[in-house]
Amino acid sequence: MTKRIGILVLAAVIGMAAPIEEGIIPGQRAVMAAEPSDQGGTAGNSSDHAGTESAKTDPSGKQGAGGGKDADSAGMPIGKEAAGSSAGRAAAEPANGKDPDNAKTTDGSGGSDQKDTARSGSTVPSDSDGTGSDDGDMENFSAVTLKIDNRHLYDGMAKTYRKGYTPVVEDGKATLVLPLLADGELKDGRLTASLELGDPSGCPFVYRNYEKDVRLTEEEVDDGESTVKAYYVRFDLKLASGRTDGVYPVGIQIKAKDTEGNHVEQSFTTYVTIKGSPASKASDEPADDSGGSGGGGEPAEEKPTSQPVMLVEKVQVKGGVDGEAQAGSEFSVQVTLKNTSTKKSVQNMVVTASCETPGLTLLNETNTTYIESIGKGKTAELTLRYQAGADTPEGKYDIRLAMSYDNEKAETLTSEGVFSVTVRQPLMVEMTMPAIQAQVHAGDTLPLSFQFMNLGRSTVYNVRCELEGDGLVPGTVGFVGNMEAGTAQTADMNVFVDTLSGEELYGSTAGTVTLRYEDAAGKEYTQTFDFKTEIEKPVIQSVPAQQKEEKTAGQWWISVAVAGGLLLLVAAALFARRRYHEVV
Secondary structure: OHHHHHHHHHHHHHHHHHHHHHHHHHHHHHHHHHOOOOOOHHHHHHHHHHHHHHHHHOOOOOOOOOOOHHHHOOOOOOOHHHHOOHHHHHHHOOHHHOOOOOOOOOOOOOOOOHHHHHHHOOOEEEOOOOOOOOOOOOOOEOOOOEEEOOOOOOOOOOOOOOOOOOOEEEOOEEEEEEEEEEOOOEHHHEEEEEEEOOOHHHOOEOOOOOEEEEEEEEEEEOOOOEEEEEEEEEEEEEEOOOOOOEEEEEEEEEEEEEOOOOEEEEEEEEEEEEOOOHHHHHHHOOOOOOOOOOOOOOOOOOOOOOOOOEEEEEEEEEOOEOOEEEOOOEEEEEEEEEEOOOOOOEEEEEEEEEOOOOOEEEOOOOOEEEEEEEOOOOEEEEEEEEEEOOOOOOEEEEEEEEEEEEOOOOOEEEEEEEEEEEEEOOOOEEEEOOOOOOEEEOOOEEEEEEEEEEOOOOOEEEEEEEEEEOOEEEOOOEEEEEEOOOOEEEEEEEEEEOOOOOOOOOEEEEEEEEEEEEOOOOOEEEEEEEEEEEEEOOOOOOOOHHHHHHHHHOOHHHHHHHHHHHHHHHHHHHHHHHHHHHHO
């Protein structure tokens, strides 16, 4: 029995020792593998193994940097636990500026998912923390992640990430483009991007602090065929004059917060290939035998090139009438600015608006507008809001735009644009309609009088009124001519009442009086007034019978006088004849 108990105890001790060893030794292997290695690719493999092992023992349950399959996915966050070890990061980074994991996939073959993009392109995500914290507290980090848009071609890119994107190096600068898509919402739709250029002594770029805020914007992709909402991260790095040829890694650090205030931090690495540097060209040239001092290390003088010019391409007035502002009202001006250069973009543009007319008041909070960048041959829009004073005279008023911006070499350039806004005084003409009888008779003539008043602040021209209606025939147009502001005039019109044009000659008819006038530009304005009346049969004036009898009775003596006169004439004739015969 004692022997059996001893065997059981020994077996239990051996069984307990196994998990203890299994939990300790892998941790020791992870630490050893994280140390810098001289074996190149072996170190990289060890770091992957270390990340896998540390993920097993991490109480938070998250995977370490460089471990597992997620470490190969472009744009995916790397675990925070192993990121705190600087030695672990050193093992995961490429030795001597080269990435052993990417060496076999830089031919641009690419895949359709984000993992293949990381391998085919030159931008590779590294640890997403970068804080060096080993406490394992992950509560203040967000679950929102960023990934590279590998499907679309953005401005400044020669190839998509899927097809093997590499930064474009030309005209003395390197353009780094990193289009990022978020799987969640970031606070204020904004992130901060900064660069890590490494040792300044060996950096091929002009060394300075590169950091910018990038907002979620609608970007044109694939040469304008479509748009994508993305965080368009772009850096234009000016090349140093003493640079040498080679492949240089550039780290892009991304920091942001989600809507709950949790941190979002990720890092990406891109590789820039520098060729044809001045130092390399000078070293390849033969020495000068003419006795000169030689200039092997002197940079070649850059040839002058044309600079981008900004101009006002289009102006559109909104809130007015027919593209013109109205005095006493608000209006807005939408201005389109165009970068005329097809080879160079502009950035850090500040546009200052000014107007010398007191009657135009700018309603924007400030007279300056900031535009982050305008691509080659692209346009940008800005909106200016104004209030036109009620007493502003009619006419055209100039608004001046002063533009200050940087070219791709961070050299400050200026430009100026002037456009005009037409202000019109609103026309206010009123007409008083005369009273038209409810019943009129055919054959009558209606005398009508119209009164006009100019209640506006400007002169109106050719003021007149016209009457139309079935059975109504106006003798003329009620014309008063030009009217100064604040004046009143009257026009008379005689209207003859005729019969209706249909089968029924008499009955109800409707008419319209049209008021017409013009502004200083000759544009005609009209107002209409409607009326109705009843056309009745004409009235024939008849003489009463009594008046006829009285007229007949009062004229009998005329007949007697006429008869008496005739008798006297006959008697006189007879007497004259008799006297003639007696004489003879």
